[in-house]
Amino acid sequence: MFTFVIMMKIQSWYQAHFRSELSGRYICNDHIIPLLDSARDFVRVEDIGSSENGLPIHSVKLGTGPTKVLGWSQMHGNESTTTKALFDLLKMMLQKEVLQEEIKAFLGNYTFVFVPILNPDGALAYTRENANGIDLNRDAMALSQLESRVLSELIDEVQPDFCLNLHDQRTIYGTEEGKPATVSFLAPAADPDRNVTSARKLAMEQIVRMRNRLELLIPGQVARYDDSFNINCVGDRCSKAGIPTILFEAGHFPGDYERENTRELIFYAFLTFFGITDGHQAVAEYKEYFLIPENRVNYKDVIIRNVRVEGYPEVVSVAIQYKEILLNGKISFESIVDTIGDLDDCFAHNENDGNKGIALLNYQEKAGIGEKILTIITKNSQNTLFDSRDLW
Template sequence: MKLNRYFKYSEFEKGLDQILNRSKNHSWQKSVIGKSVLGKSIYGLKFGSGNNHVLIWSQMHGNESTSTRALIRLLDSDFFHQFEQNLELYIIPVLNPDGCDFWTRNNANNVDLNRDAIDLSQPESKILRTAIDDFQPDFCLNLHDQRTIYGNDSGTLPAQFSFLAPAGDAEKTISGARLKAMSLINSIAGAINLESAYVGRYGDDFNINCIGDYCMSRGIPIVLFEGGHAGQDYDREEAAQLYENALKIALTKLSNDLKLQSRDEIVDGYNEIPSIAQTYTDILLKQVSDARGSRQDLAIMYREVIDGDRLWFIPVITDIDQEQIKNAHRVLDAAHLSFEELDLLIEECGVVQSTSFSIRSFYK
């Protein structure tokens, strides 16, 4: 089964049922583990009988669907069955179904579920906490997408995948649980091959309200996955394939018991993964002339808008001559054009269109 980057939650539910009803998937146990703010069923899938318990959840941010698509593809294969004796898996494929439908980061109460680990103000947050308390995972995989703004510090490469072994305290202690998370990340990062992008490392500032930091504070190893962007992959097809590969590597390692190197080797390997920085934009239109003849660089980002069943990408000017922005997924040069020759149509809200530069809205 294949899901587009934007899909209705009902489409996901229908596809999941079709997959689990096939004979090769009868060993999965599906249950309703709670309801969203708007009353949608949230599902838990359990599989396997191994002693190593792995809890995976996806799309706690509703507009981050790449990991859900990767999970669906893996569920629609026989990949998981090799782990039946070694792992017990508990998967929550969509934690935020209301956000999934609305294409919003937050839930229907406009709360970021990844900032609600302690307050537990939302039903979806309580569902996840119950899963953690009842399942008692030996390892957690927290699956996300990241925006198109991330690249390396120099802006020479975009970050197409990023990872984080969260801190469990303000001192950022390298605990045993955190070492395990770092070791798994090192294994994944070392096995992913990217041609025109890189694997990055998220910052580890501590926030106990983030679910990763909360889990690590309890001594539960957890890895944050962040599927990223490179080039014109706005349907995130390349990213979904990378996600599949990353999950395969992670679960294979966990099923064989994660073999730890020395503490220094693990930490050094983890720190060698380059950090991410907000050095990218979607389109960088360079040396644009204004009416006075001076030239400026325009940073353009796509605003994601749902219209019916389609996800539209609307180009909007977000910055002018911003030093932090060093590169873009598409770089255009207007130095050869005078102000009178430009065909930029810029609305008051910042939406921009150009026929000559092929800057326009599109949908996926």
């Protein structure tokens, strides 16, 4: 089938059938266990260990092919977008209506083992770190935490030909061109000199393939993560061990704070990685990896430009960042004053212009950095420049 026709089929399947039981930012074991239980009759689901607080960690095995791929998601508990995409992938692989030829090829070519939530304690508490406050992605050498040891043992057992290290990134990342970094990739360095080893080349080729696919959907919004070497990061350690490894960073798509659009894009990236979108026909040159724009820290959630604020002699901009708060099993967003000053070098996912008027932050002329903000209005005309109830 032509790539174009396959993509059309995949997209129309996705719109109607994605795993809608999983939605929003808060995904923990309670959400995925029913889905894993219902999949047990069709795929191998295993309990591969426990977290520091005794919650189970699961793996899912798809396919019986010679190329072994190992993926893990929610190593950082509050990074759930790739978990949602993994369950979309699982659902697609188990359906019997469309793309049966491609799915059969995938199941015959690959053995894909994935850990949907590596850090279930962090997922439950909606924290990056595990229950002991340890960042598991800095624990690759020490292996001081149960979760780190579960992953390390799984890597030894599976002996993967590829590792997929699945994460979310914050809304602060963009490209030099001023596009948000909606999806970023990294082929982690294998040494401090960042030599392009044969394992890295393979990872880079795959990243270029996925980037070329996503570029059609989100032009300019695929970026490349910083590749400075840190042996304590799991991806770097895998790379050093000669395993081609790809870091996925699911980022911000305009207006999509629930990360449902990004989840769909990650799903397409997975299908491209596994050759389902094109039957592995699209070849890629690893050197193109270096043409992918680098991730820059140049985005704010909201910028109110061109206002006067007491305590600042010049006309300034006010930046607001949304802070994710777990409340009654859902993530809500608090608006926090991030920066007041010259923000000409920064882009914003949403912005407004105060026309040099005096701004009232929370009905006062002054508000400090780090304060929670409800509204910004102009003093004279009472125009609303920002309202925290609108999550743009």
